[in-house]
Amino acid sequence: MPTRALTKALAARLEELLRAGRLKGSEAVICGFIAAGDNRGPRYLLEGEGEAPFLRMNSNNYLGMALRSEVIAVEEAAAASYGVGPGAVRFISGTWSSHVALERRLAAFHARPAAMLFSSAYAAIMGIIPPLVTDKTAVISDELNHNCIINAVALARPAEKHIYKHLDMGELERRLETAAKSCARAIMVTDGVFSMRGDHAPLDRIMALARGYDSAFAEGAIVVVDDSHGVGAFGPSGRGSEEFTGSPQADLLVATLGKAFGVNGGYVVAEEIVIRYLRETSPFYIYSNPITPAEAAAARLDAAAQKVHQLQLAPAGDLTKLNLALRQTENALITTAGLPNRPWYRHTIYAPGVLTGYAAVVIPGVNEAIDARDHNLAAQQLTVLTQAIDRAAAVLSAAP
Numbered sequence: 001m002p003t004r005a006l007t008k009a010l011a012a013r014l015e016e017l018l019r020a021g022r023l024k025g026s027e028a029v030i031c032g033f034i035a036a037g038d039n040r041g042p043r044y045l046l047e048g049e050g051e052a053p054f055l056r057m058n059s060n061n062y063l064g065m066a067l068r069s070e071v072i073a074v075e076e077a078a079a080a081s082y083g084v085g086p087g088a089v090r091f092i093s094g095t096w097s098s099h100v101a102l103e104r105r106l107a108a109f110h111a112r113p114a115a116m117l118f119s120s121a122y123a124a125i126m127g128i129i130p131p132l133v134t135d136k137t138a139v140i141s142d143e144l145n146h147n148c149i150i151n152a153v154a155l156a157r158p159a160e161k162h163i164y165k166h167l168d169m170g171e172l173e174r175r176l177e178t179a180a181k182s183c184a185r186a187i188m189v190t191d192g193v194f195s196m197r198g199d200h201a202p203l204d205r206i207m208a209l210a211r212g213y214d215s216a217f218a219e220g221a222i223v224v225v226d227d228s229h230g231v232g233a234f235g236p237s238g239r240g241s242e243e244f245t246g247s248p249q250a251d252l253l254v255a256t257l258g259k260a261f262g263v264n265g266g267y268v269v270a271e272e273i274v275i276r277y278l279r280e281t282s283p284f285y286i287y288s289n290p291i292t293p294a295e296a297a298a299a300r301l302d303a304a305a306q307k308v309h310q311l312q313l314a315p316a317g318d319l320t321k322l323n324l325a326l327r328q329t330e331n332a333l334i335t336t337a338g339l340p341n342r343p344w345y346r347h348t349i350y351a352p353g354v355l356t357g358y359a360a361v362v363i364p365g366v367n368e369a370i371d372a373r374d375h376n377l378a379a380q381q382l383t384v385l386t387q388a389i390d391r392a393a394a395v396l397s398a399a400p
């Protein structure tokens with residue numbers, strides 16, 4: 001049977017991934033959660049772990065919106081009114097009033113003329129880059145951009161693809177100069193807050209380069225930012241990397257509704273004509289269902305933004321510092337203290353409000369203890385860290 005040969009090849013590939021330490025393996029199944037209370041954050045129950053309560057340290061639900069009773073109530077009420085699925089793609093008959101209302105709110109939140117929803121931020125990036133690329137377009141992309149950008153650029157097949165070193169503005173400019181010799185359009189694309197590092201793009205400088213080189217391209221030089229980790233969690237009012245860097249508005253800004261906003265889905269904001277063009281040409285929008293009308297109702301940006309204010313975020317630069325420290329700790333725990341390398345503790349980015357300065361002091365302590373092979377001290381430090389995170393989670397849960 002031909003499939004036998006295929007399954008053998010697939011099994012060999014899985015074995016290779018395992019040997020290279022890249023197999024993700026079985027996923028932890030969350031089968032329940034205990035709501036925050038008594039001055040502590042929520043706890044999670046895992047399949048196979050009985051009643052042992054787990055602290056979830058790697059969620060992107062930065063502001064705790066996913067568990068808030070008022071958000072759940074809005075989603076429930078909308079599901080009761082509209083049903084649980086959109087029933088069709090948008091242009092056939094899948095556009096509901098909550099989709100339109102959310103698009104208006106997103107546009108207003110980012111002070112843009114128009115917004116457009118996608119089923120996820122991944123779909124948004126895949127859906128907007130190919131229609132913007134012609135056979136005379138250069139795409140210029142940071143080497144650590146998210147996987148959705150890498151795949152969108154592959155799908156778009158631009159005339160020229162330039163990858164610059166992470167955050168290297170000198171190389172970005174040189175790539176622009178090269179592209180200007182033969183291309184009519186340049187698209188610079190970057191994560192806002194980088195999902196792999198937790199650092200952020202110098203958007204102000206990228207925008208300055210785009211404006212400086214705009215006239216070198218017959219159809220201009222534009223900037224596309226995917227600020228899925230930044231929006232809602234970064235910048236004094238949660239407007240993300242643009243706000244944090246004091247940058248002019250990017251030409252197209254993409255973000256997710258599935259992290260700080262706690263729900264699900266993705267979107268792009270831009271000028272009216274760009275959004276009109278994308279609604280007519282983006283396959284991920286035209287041929288794929290939108291988020292449900294109830295999800296659209298639950299993505300309460302105003303509530304999330306209000307929460308950012310209320311939490312009075314720590315200086316936003318702390319995000320990078322804390323995140324890097326936390327990653328070092330994770331790596332040290334895995335490689336030195338022998339904890340299993342499970343995705344459960346991987347991929348951790350905390351909003352500035354989640355980890356306090358207190359935790360930042362403790363984390364290096366954990367590293368040092370691990371380096372000194374002092375596992376008791378490491379365990380103590382880790383307990384303090386856990387308590388700090390828990391306190392922060394409790395504050396998040398309590399804030400309106």
Ligand SMILES: Cc1ncc(COP(=O)(O)O)c(C=O)c1O
Nearest residue numbers: 120121122146195226228256258
């Ligand atoms: C930069 C970036 N874009 C897109 C996504 C995917 O978002 P979504 O789950 O809405 O597709 C992520 C998720 O980690 C991300 O970091």
